[in-house]
Structure formats: structure tokens, C-alpha cells
Amino acid sequence: MSELHVMSERKSPLVLAPDGIGIGKSLSVTKVRKTYGTMTAVDEVSMEIGAGEFVTFLGSSGSGKTTTLMMIAGFVEPDSGSIVVGGRDVTRLAPQKRGLGFVFQQYLLFPHMTVSENVAFPLELRGLSKQDIRNRVGETLEMAGLSRFARRRPRELSGGQQQRVALCRALVYRPPVILMDEPLGALDKKLRDQLQTEIKRIQRELGLTVIYVTHDQEEALVLSDRIAVMRDGRIDQFDTPQELFERPRTPFVADFLGAANFLPGTVESDGAVRLDTGGVVRTRRHDHAAGARVQAAVQPGRLAVCAPEDGFCTGIVETVTYVGTLVRVTIRPDGAGSTIRLEIPAGRAPLMGDRVGLTADPDDVSVFDAAGTGG
């Protein structure tokens, strides 16, 4: 049998997928909605997730990420809409009948059990034989580099090791979809980086479908095949990291992903915006009519300094901060306008107090209207 079947009832038969590629299943979320009193937490969210895809819900606090994940998990019941996993409608099924795996920020390990016993627990619930359990636990601990900790109890492990055990416990019965809610939120940066790499490796090795919640854009960019950027219970854009970065559809996405600079101005023609600071910036194609009030958006890493006469904007260098091989520069534009931020290679850094011009490739300049519609 090529598919994984996980039965939730005790002592029911369990057929494990053969090791290797491709146990992930696809997921369709259609118009799911959840309200609490008069507050709409999730507003008709729809998305199609492919088998084996790593998808992240990214957004600020309260944007509806966890509620959406919990509806997929079955812990929160949607007011309307449907959730289909691998072709099966699970909208009204209890969480344990959906065959999904979970990893949360809190490790929720059993303190009195050893690492092995913790990881074996989901298999015991499912009634596997002792031999099968031993084999499967051994394989899973090895995959996560935890074999030597098998006999320890959770309190004898570091936070990172405990989170790895939690990951093993979710992986051990090879669910076709794993849901993770800020699983690395409690760990320091170095450990987070290390575990991100491991999660990604295991996900690829098993061909798992993963839905991951975070508010950390860097983490989302590192891990994801696609990212759903959420705001006020809706998805602003659901795209690959590259598309989100290079073709943000809303100012929110441009700002959230890359801390974009927004330069107010008026459209002169398709491809040219006269900025309030005076110069004309060339932009990518857009649908805004000549004369429309817009904002041109450009990421700090896509701006360059040039001679003042060659720039679409001029200003005085206010700060220059070295961050490894990159330099962060802020520029106070001549005339009105807020500070403009650049990120440029260290070798090209101007000096504080220099008067410089700014340039950008037109393809890196998005145009949005005041209401936040892209173009």
C-alpha cells in the first residue's frame, strides 16, 4: 500500500508508508471563516496547497494565522467553509481523526517519560506491535540526531533538544501533513537556524506537506516554498518568497517582507512617477492613470547611490552602519519626505554628510495607490 493510513482509535490497524519520498498530501481550504462575537478572526480564507509543499502563514500578531491553522487541525470549528486533505473532506472531523501531525511552541512532552517513550506514545495509541514501535522510534530519533538521548527525560535536555523530540513525536507516525505553530519561537537565534535546516531537510526527505506559522519574515523566507501573508483575517498574497519580494501586490506585503521605502508622487505616464521630492522615478508597468496619486515602493536592498545629478532623488547621508559585508545607510531627502533606507555592499558605502543621488532598476520599483492596490 503506497499511502499512509493512520487510524485514531486505540488498537486499530496502522499501515505505515514506506520510507522515502512522497508521503505528503494536498490540502484545499475553501472560504473558511471564524468569528468571535462581532470580531472576524478569519475572513473567508481560501488556498490550495500541493502535496509535499512547505507553506508558511506569515503575519503580525492577531492576523488570524493560528486560528486558520487550528481550523485545519480541527481544534477550532469554522463558521463556514471547508477543509479537504488528500481529497477527503475533514471539516467536521475531530482532530485525531484527521491524521495530521502537530508541533507547537510549547513542547508538551510528558515529563515522566524518557525521550523514547515520548516518541513511542503516538504509536502505542495506534496499537502498533512492540517491535514495530521500537524500529520506528529508532529510525525517527536517528533522523533527528537524537539517538544518544533516547533514555533521558525531557528535563535533562536543552530547549532545542526538547523541541526536536516534539518534532519526532509528530513525525513518528508519518502523518501526511504536519502543522507547526511557531515551533522555534522559544529558542535562541543559533538554535533556530540549526533547527530550521533540520526541519527543512526532514520535510524534503519524507516529501511531507508542512504548514508553518510564524511572524518572523526571515524564517518564512528560509523555509517556505510559498508564503501566505496574512492581515486582518485575510490573505494579502500567497506566493513564492521571490514573487512576494519582487512583485508585492500590496504595500503591506512590500513593507512586511522587505521594509520597503514608500515614496509619494504622481503618475506622469505608465512607467514614470514624479515624486513629491521633485525627481522622476522610472517604475515597472502598472495600471494607474496619469495624474493619479501613488506611492512608489522600493526595497532598501534595491536602491543604489549615484552622483546627485543622475538620481531620481537627492539627499544627505545621515547614518552609515556596517552589518557584516553590508552597510545600512539612511538618507534625508532634499525637500520634504521621510528618511530613505538603503542596504548596499560595504565597498560602495558613502560617507556621513555626503550629498548623493539615488537610483533603482525600474523593475524593482512597485507602484501602489493610497488605498493599497498594487500595480
Ligand SMILES: Nc1ncnc2c1ncn2[C@@H]1O[C@H](COP(=O)(O)OP(=O)(O)OP(=O)(O)O)[C@@H](O)[C@H]1O
Ligand atoms: N478563542 C478566542 N476568542 C476570542 N477571540 C479570539 C479567540 N482566538 C483568537 N481570537 C482573536 O482572533 C484574532 C486572530 O487571532 P490569531 O491567534 O489567529 O492570530 P495570530 O495571527 O495567530 O496572532 P499571534 O501571532 O499573536 O498568535 C485576534 O484578534 C484574536 O484576539
